[in-house]
Amino acid sequence: MAEILIKNVAKSFGSFKALHSIDLEIADQEFMVLLGASGCGKTTLLRIVAGLETPTQGEVWIGGRRVDHLPPRERGIAMVFQNYAVFPHLTVFENIAFGLRMKKLPQADIDRRVTRTAELMHIEQLLKRYSGQLSGGQRQRVAVARALAMEPDVILMDEPLSNLDALLRLEMRAELKGVLAASKTTTIYVTHDQVEAMSLADRISVMNQGRIVQAATPVEVYRNPAARFVGSFIGNPPMNFIPAMKAGEGKWTVAGITIDGPRAGRDRLDFAIRPEDVDVAPGGLKATARVVEPLGAHTLVTTDIEGAMFRAVLDSDIRVSPGDELSLVPKPDRVRWFDPETTAAV
Amino acid sequence: MTPRFLPYALLLPATLFLLVFFLYPFVQIAVLAFSGPDGFTLQHVQTMTSHWKFGTALTNTIVLALIVVPIQLVMALSMATIVTKLRTGRSAILYIFTIPLGLSDLAAGIIWLAIFEQSGFLNSLLYGLGIIERPILFLGYQNIWVIFIAVVLAEVWRATAIVMVILVSGMGLIPKEYYEAAEVFGASPWKRFVKITLPMLRPSLQSALILRTLAAFEVFAVVIALGGTTLPVLMGETFQWQFALQDRNVASAYALVILAISVVSTLFFLRVLRVPKEARI
Ligand SMILES: Nc1ncnc2c1ncn2[C@@H]1O[C@H](COP(=O)(O)OP(=O)(O)OP(=O)(O)O)[C@@H](O)[C@H]1O
Ligand SMILES: [Mg+2]
Numbered sequence: 232m233a234e235i236l237i238k239n240v241a242k243s244f245g246s247f248k249a250l251h252s253i254d255l256e257i258a259d260q261e262f263m264v265l266l267g268a269s270g271c272g273k274t275t276l277l278r279i280v281a282g283l284e285t286p287t288q289g290e291v292w293i294g295g296r297r298v299d300h301l302p303p304r305e306r307g308i309a310m311v312f313q314n315y316a317v318f319p320h321l322t323v324f325e326n327i328a329f330g331l332r333m334k335k336l337p338q339a340d341i342d343r344r345v346t347r348t349a350e351l352m353h354i355e356q357l358l359k360r361y362s363g364q365l366s367g368g369q370r371q372r373v374a375v376a377r378a379l380a381m382e383p384d385v386i387l388m389d390e391p392l393s394n395l396d397a398l399l400r401l402e403m404r405a406e407l408k409g410v411l412a413a414s415k416t417t418t419i420y421v422t423h424d425q426v427e428a429m430s431l432a433d434r435i436s437v438m439n440q441g442r443i444v445q446a447a448t449p450v451e452v453y454r455n456p457a458a459r460f461v462g463s464f465i466g467n468p469p470m471n472f473i474p475a476m477k478a479g480e481g482k483w484t485v486a487g488i489t490i491d492g493p494r495a496g497r498d499r500l501d502f503a504i505r506p507e508d509v510d511v512a513p514g515g516l517k518a519t520a521r522v523v524e525p526l527g528a529h530t531l532v533t534t535d536i537e538g539a540m541f542r543a544v545l546d547s548d549i550r551v552s553p554g555d556e557l558s559l560v561p562k563p564d565r566v567r568w569f570d571p572e573t574t575a576a577v
Numbered sequence: 578m579t580p581r582f583l584p585y586a587l588l589l590p591a592t593l594f595l596l597v598f599f600l601y602p603f604v605q606i607a608v609l610a611f612s613g614p615d616g617f618t619l620q621h622v623q624t625m626t627s628h629w630k631f632g633t634a635l636t637n638t639i640v641l642a643l644i645v646v647p648i649q650l651v652m653a654l655s656m657a658t659i660v661t662k663l664r665t666g667r668s669a670i671l672y673i674f675t676i677p678l679g680l681s682d683l684a685a686g687i688i689w690l691a692i693f694e695q696s697g698f699l700n701s702l703l704y705g706l707g708i709i710e711r712p713i714l715f716l717g718y719q720n721i722w723v724i725f726i727a728v729v730l731a732e733v734w735r736a737t738a739i740v741m742v743i744l745v746s747g748m749g750l751i752p753k754e755y756y757e758a759a760e761v762f763g764a765s766p767w768k769r770f771v772k773i774t775l776p777m778l779r780p781s782l783q784s785a786l787i788l789r790t791l792a793a794f795e796v797f798a799v800v801i802a803l804g805g806t807t808l809p810v811l812m813g814e815t816f817q818w819q820f821a822l823q824d825r826n827v828a829s830a831y832a833l834v835i836l837a838i839s840v841v842s843t844l845f846f847l848r849v850l851r852v853p854k855e856a857r858i
Contacts, residue, residue, distance in 0.1 A: 283757050304763040316758035320776045320856050329772075333763035361855040381762065 233294040233307065233384035233417045234259045235280065240289030242275055249275045250441045253289070257417060257434075262408070263446075265421045266428040267438030268464070273421040274313055276438075277387050280419060281310050293385060304333075306385070309378035313389035313421075315370045317362040323349070323373050324358040330381045348376040351410055352403075367394040372403070379410065386411065388420045392427065404430060425465050429453070437461050456567065459501065459574040468506050468531065468542045473516075474571070475502040483568075486516050486537050490561070493568050493577050500577060501569040506531070507544040508565035515560035516541070520551050532557070603836075609829035621826040625818075625834075634809040635834070641725070641810065642793035642842075645732045649789060650782075652733070653740035658770065660741070661748045671745065675738045682735060686802025689731040690716075693723070693803065716803060724804040731799045736792065740785045747781025748774065783850040790842045794835055811835050 235257040242250040250272045257263045265273045278284040280291055282303035291299040298306045309330065318326050327345045336344075349355040352372040362370055371394050378386055391407075392400045408431050411418050422428050428435050429449045436446040437460070445457035456462035462470035475483040475492065476499060483492040485502045492500065507529070509515070518534035518541055525531075530547045533540060534557060543559055551557065568577040613620055625631055660670055677685065692698045693715045700712040715723045751774065759769045775782075797812035806813060811831060819828035 281761055283761070303757075303761045304765070308761065310758075310761045312754060312758060314754055316752075316754040318755060318758070318773070320852070329759070329764075330762035333768065361853070363857060364855050377762070 234261075234292075235263075235385060235417060235419070236290075236292035237276075237280070238290040238292070240276070240279060240286045240291065242272075242279060242284065243287045248441055250279075250286075253443055255436060255443060255446060257419065260415050260417055262411060262418045262420065262431060262433045264428040264432035264435045265419060265438055266425060266435050266465075267423065269423060271438045272441045273423075273438055274389055277310075277389055277419060277421055280385075281308055281387055282306055307383055308385045308387055309381040309383040310386070311371075311374045311378045311388040311391040313393075315362075315367075315374040317365075317370050317373050317377075319362045321361070322358065323354060323360050323362075323365070326362070326373055327358075327377045327380050329377060344380045344382075345376075348380040351379065351406065352376040368396070368399065371395065375407070379414070382414060383416060385417045385419070388418065390422055391420070393422070393424070400427075407431070425467070437464065439464070453505075454565075455576065456503075457576050459503070459569045462503055462567070462569070466505060468544070470503050470505055470567075471541045471543075472569070473502045473536060473539065473541070475500045475568075488514070488516060490566065491563065492566070495568075495570075495577050497570065499571055501571050503567040503569055504561045504565060506542040508562045509543050509545075509559040510562065511545060511549060511557055512560040513558055515558040518543070518557045518559050520553050520555045520557055523551055523553060534559075606829040606832050609826050610833050613826075621824075621830045624824075625827050625830045630809045630814060634811050634814045637725075637808060638794055638796065638811045638835075639838070641728065641732070641796060642790055645729055645793050646786065646789050648729070648733055649737045649740050650786065652737050653744050653785070656737075656741045657744035657748055658774070660745050671742070674741060677735045678738045678742075680735065681798070682796075683798035683802060685731050685735040686799035689727055689734070689799070690802050693727050716807075718807045721804075721808055724808045727803045728796070728800055728808065731803065732793070732796065735799070736789065740789055743781050743785040743788070744778065747778050750781075751777045779850045779852050783846050786846050786850070787843050790846070791839050794839050794842070 235255075237253055237255040237257075240250060240253045241248070253276060255263075265276060267273055275284060279286050279299075280293075282298065282301060286299060289299070290297060293306055293308070303310075317323075318329065321329065324345055327348060328341050331341045331344060345358070346355065349358055352375055354369060354372050354376060357365065357369060357373070362373070365373065371391060375388070375391050378388070392403055395403060404427060420431060432449050434446055435449055435452050437444045437452060439460050445452055445461050447455075447457070452461060453465055456465065456470065459472065463472070473485050475485045475490070477497070478484040478489050481491055481494045483490050483500060483502065490502065492502070516536055518536045520532050520534050522533040523530060524533075525547055528547060529544045530549060530551070532543045532545055532549075532551055534543060535541070541559075543557075545551070569575065570577050610621055611617055611619070656674065660667060660674075663670065680688075690697070694700070695712045695714050699715070700709070703709045704712060716727065755773050755777070756769055759773050764772055795812050796810055797816065800808055800810050800813055806817065811834060815828050815831040815835070818824045818831060
C-alpha cells in the first residue's frame, strides 16, 4: 500500500514562491498526472515528494509513513528525471542495474530484471552502450527502464516521453500505461502535454502558478473545469468564453440571446462552452466566420462574436466560407459558467 | 590554409619552443650520460649504480613518493569533498588551505626544520611541559626515520593543497543531477562517493596524481633542509655529483633515472585512470 499524501506543502526559493500550499491525496496504485504550463512548479512538487527538495512548510506521507524528513533512498521511490540523469560513466546495463546493485540483489535477479525492463522499453540492443552513444529519446527510455527495474511502490516521472517522436511517444504511452498498471505502483507523472495527461491519468491535477487548480478524472477536468484556467488550458482548441449579463432570475444575456443559467447573486458571469458543443441552428449566437480549417472528421471554424474570438468544431459536411454568418446554438447541458472575479466555476 | 591544419599551425610555436628548450637539453644529458673519451660507454652508469648511495637514494625517493602521494590523495579528496559541500565561505577556506602553496619547498623545509631542530619549537614545547629533561636531537643520523617522517610531514603540509585545488575544480564539473539520481536509487553518501564522484573525477585525479608524483620524485630542498645528506634522494645525489663531485656525466645518469621513473609513473596513471572516449561526460 503506497498512497501518497501531500499536506499543505509550500516551497519558496528566496522570495519567490514556487508552490503555494499544495494539498493532494493520491490513492494506492493510482496514476496521477501533474499537468501545467512550463514553470508552474510541477518538477518542484515532484522533487519534494522524492526528497530532493525540502518543502518550506507542510508534510509528505507515503504509505502511511511521514517521509518529509527522510532521505530519498528511504522513501521507497524511483524517479525518472526531466533531464534523464543517465550516468555517463556506466553502460546502459549498469545504469538500469544501478539501484538493484545498491539493494545488493543477486546477480541472476539483476540480469533478469535488467533484461526484462530493457525489452519493455525496446532498448535491449543498447545494453552495452554508454550514454554518450545514445540519442535523447534512447536516453530517456534508459531512464524509464532504470526506474521500472526497481519495482518500487511509488514511481515519479518527470516528462519521461517529452523527447520521443510523435509515433514512438504514442507507442510508449500505451505501453507505459500497461506496464505501470500491471506493476501496481502508485505513479506521479509530470507532463505539459494534455493529450498525454488525458490518455494516461486516473486523475489529473491541473497546476497553475504554484497551485493545484483542480484534481479530478480526465473527463471531469475536461467537462467540468473547476476554474476558467482549466477550461482554457485543457482542450484543443480551448473552451470559448463570452461575458454574460444578468437578465432575470436564472436568465442571462449572452451576445444578444437569452440563455438559462445559474441563480447567482451577481450581475456578470462568464458563459463558457467547448467548441464541439455548439450546433448550427436558428436562434443561436450570431457569429461571423473568419477562418475555416477542414480537419477531416471535423471542420474548425474560427468566428467572431461581438468582436471576440469564438471557435466552433462543426461537422465536416457543413458548407461555410469566411465572411458567412452563422447561428450557433450551445448544447444546454454543456454550458458552464464562471465567476469573472474569482474565475471559479459557478 | 584548410581549417583542419589550423590548430596544428597554432600549436607550432609552442611545439618548437618545447623542442628547443626541452628536447635539446635532454639529448645533451643523454649524450653526457652515455659518452666517454672513446664514444659510447656505460661507465658513468656503472659508477652511479656501484656507489653505495645509489640504491638508498632510489629506494628513499620511491618510498617517499609511495607514502606522501597516497596520504595527499586521501587528504585532498576528503578536504575537496567537504569544501564542495560548503555553501558559504568556500573561497575563504580554499585560500587558507592554499597558503602553503605560496611557499617554495626550501622555505617549507626550513619551517619544519625550525620545528624539529634541537632548539626548535617541538623541543621547547616538550621541555616546557616537563616531558623531557633536555632537548633531543631529532634530526640526527642515528634516527633517519625521524628525518623521514619530518620530510613526509613537510611535503604533505606543503603540497596537498595543489591536489585539493585540482580535485575541487574537478568535482565542480560533475553535474548535481547524477548525485540526485544516485541518491534516489539508493546510494548512501559513501556509495555516491565511490560510484559517482570517483569515476567521474578520473580526469582530475589523473592530472593531480601525475603532477604530484613527478614532483615527489624530484623532492630535494625539503630533504636537504631537514636532513642535509643524511637521507639521500635521487635529486640530492644529482646535485652532489654535479656540484660537489664535479662529475657531470654521473649527474646526467642520475637525471635520466629520475626521468625514467617519472615516465613510467605517468604512463601508469594515464593507463589506470583512462576514461574510454564513449564514457566521457
Ligand atoms: N533551485 C531553484 N531556485 C530558484 N528558483 C527555482 C528553482 N527551481 C525552480 N525554480 C523556479 O520555480 C518555478 C517552478 O519550477 P519547476 O521546475 O517546478 O517548473 P515546471 O513546472 O517543472 O516547469 P517545466 O515544465 O518547464 O519543467 C519556476 O519559476 C522556476 O524558475
Ligand atoms: Mg519541470
